[in-house]
Amino acid sequence: MASDAAFLDVPGPHGTRQMRVSSPLRVLWPASGITKLDLARYVVEVGDAFVRANGDRPVTLQRFADGIDGEQFFSKNPPKGAPDFVRAVPVVYPSGRSHSQLVIDEPAAAVWAVQMNTIVFHPWPSRAENADNPDQLRIDLDPQPGTDFDDAIPAAIELRAVLAEVGLEAFVKTSGNRGLHVFAPIEPAREFLDVRHAVIAAARELERRMPKQVTTAWWKEERGERIFVDFNQANRDRTMAGAYSPRALSHAPVSCPVEWSELESIDPRTLTVLTVPARLASTGDPWQAMSENPGTIDQLFGWWERDLANGLGELPFPPDFPKMPGEPPRVQPSRAKHPEAGA
Template sequence: MASEQTTLTVPGPNGDREMRISSPGRVLWPELGLTKLDLARYMVDVGEAFISANGDRPVALQRFSENVEGDQFFSKNPPKGTPDFIRTVKVVFPSARSHPMLVLDEPAAAVWAVQMNTVVFHPWPSLAGDTDNPDQLRIDLDPQPGTDFDDAVPAALALKEVLAEAGLACFIKTSGNRGLHVYAPVEPTREFLDVRHAVIAAARELERRMPDKVTTAWWKEERGKKVFLDFNQANRDRTIAGAYSPRALANASVSCPISWDELESISPKDFTILTVPDRLKTVGDPWAGMNANPGTIDTLLGWWDHDLKAGLGELPFPPDYPKMPGEPPRVQPSRARKPD
C-alpha cells in the first residue's frame, strides 16, 4: 500500500513549486490536534515574511521524530535528499571545524524542511555571503523563575532606550514562550566576539538602570527573580528561534514580530500557527524594511572598553566553547573553592 501523502503548491520568486508532504495527518501538537499538513500550510501562508526575516542565512533545523512532546534533534548539516533548489554555505564553528549549512531562499525551502519534520527554525545572525560578521545584534530577554512575560516588557522598553543612545534602531518579537527577543540591524563589519562584547555592554548598562529587575549573571543560582539578559546568544553558532518560526510548545505558539506600540497590550499566547497568518494579512509585517538603515556597534564597543577599564571583564562562555581569553573560571559559584 502506498504511503499517505499530499502535494502543496508553494508560490515563490521562481514560480510555483509542487512540494510533497508525506504523512500529512501526523499530529505534531497533540493537545490541539494540529498536523504536519497544518504546519506546512502555515509555512505557505507566512512564507514571504518568513523568508524576509530568515532567508539568506545559515539555518539549523530543530526536527522531531514524532510530535513536539517526543524525541528531537538539531540538523546543522544538510539532510540527505536536499532538493537542488536549496543551497548551502560553509560556516566555521567554535571548534574551528567547518561544514555546510542550509540556506533558505524561498518559501518552498521552508515547506521542504517541514516535510523533513522540522518544527523550529534557528537562523544565524549573519548572512550567507559573510557568515563571520553578524548583521544583527540580538538580545534575548529570558524571564527567570518567579518572573514572567510582564516582567520582560518594561525591560525591553528600557533596552530600546539604551540601544537608541548607542545609535541603534531596534525591533522586537515574542520568543514564543515567556520572553522577548530584541534585534538591532548592524553593518556586518565586526566579527562575533565584537558583537558579543557589544551585547554585554548594552546588557550591563540596562542592569545598572534596572538592578532589581534584570541581570547578566550567567549562573542560575545568582540570577534571582529577574529577567536574564542572555549575552551568550550572541556567540558564533548560538541561535534563537527565527521570526515567524513555530515553537515546540503545546499551544503551537510562534515567535512573532510585533511593533513597539503593541508590546504593552499583547500576550505571547495570542500568536500561534492558527492566528499569525490572519495577523499578517490585517496588520502586516512589523519587520518589513528593518534592514534599510543598519547601524554600527562602535558606541557599544566604547562602553565595553570603559567597563573593562573600570574592572568589569569578560563573562563566561557556553560550556562547549574552548577556554576564551580573559574568561572567568567555569565553575558554579557555590562549588568554587574558597580561599584558605
C-alpha cells in the first residue's frame, strides 16, 4: 500500500532531503524488535560520522529482504531507479573485470540504502576517485574458538605500538562481533598488493612479539586458540563492516569506533543500534580526525622485503582469487601430499 510508508527529513551537505521508507514497521532484528524505520533513524542520527568514515568510497551493501533471519545478498552495482544524488564509480575486481560500484556520499544516500533493506555497509579502503590505491591500512583481529573479545584487546594494543614504530597512527573499532579492527590512515601512493604485504609484515611482527596469543596461519587447523590476524582483508574487493555500520546479529550490534583509553573497559555488546547515537552525541566521534595525518607504508614494506630475504614468502590468497605470483599451494596442511621419508 502506498500509505504504508514513513518519511524522514535528512540533513546533508546539499540541504535537507525528504526520504521515503516503505514497510517502516518491518522487524529487522526480531530479538530486539528493531524495525526498518528504527534503522533509518539510526543512520540519520549518526549520519555525519557515518559518512565521514564510509563516504567517498566504493561500498558493498549487505541486504536482507526479511530481516536478519531471512535470505541475504550482497549488492555492489547501482540499481535502476537510484536517486540522482547516489553516484557510482568504476572499480577493478581481482578477476580484472571492471564495473561500477555504489558510493555513499551523504546521510540521505545511507537512508536510501536502508530503504533497499541494507543492514551492513562494507566500504573499500580506497577513495572513489583513486580506487586502486588504498588510503587506509586495515587489520582485522579475529578471535578463534577458545578466545574472545578480551583476548583481542592486548593484541590490538601491541599492534598499535608496532604501527607507531613505523610512523603510523592507529585507530580502533569493535568489529560488531567478537573481534577488533585496527585502521591507520596512509597516503594513497601504493596499490593493493603492496598494502597487503605491509599488513603481512605488521602481522608477522605482532606474531613474533605475541606468539602464544597471535597467529598469521591461514589454515584454521593451524591457528589454535589464538587471535588470527586476517591479512587477506587487505586484498582488493575484500572489505569489513564500516565504522558505525550495524551488524546482522541478534542484538543489533554496531561496529563502533572507540578511544584507546576505553578499550580495556568497553563491552562491545552494549554498542548497538539503540545505544550508539546517544554515545556519539555525548562523547563525539573517536575517528573524527583520522584522515588528518596519513603516514606511509614504506617502513612496513621494508619489513616485508627483509622477511622475504629471510625466507618468509607470500601467504595464501582467498580461494576465489586467481593464482598469484609466489603464492604457496592452496591446500590445507593436513591434506597436502608429503613425500615418503627417505624417498
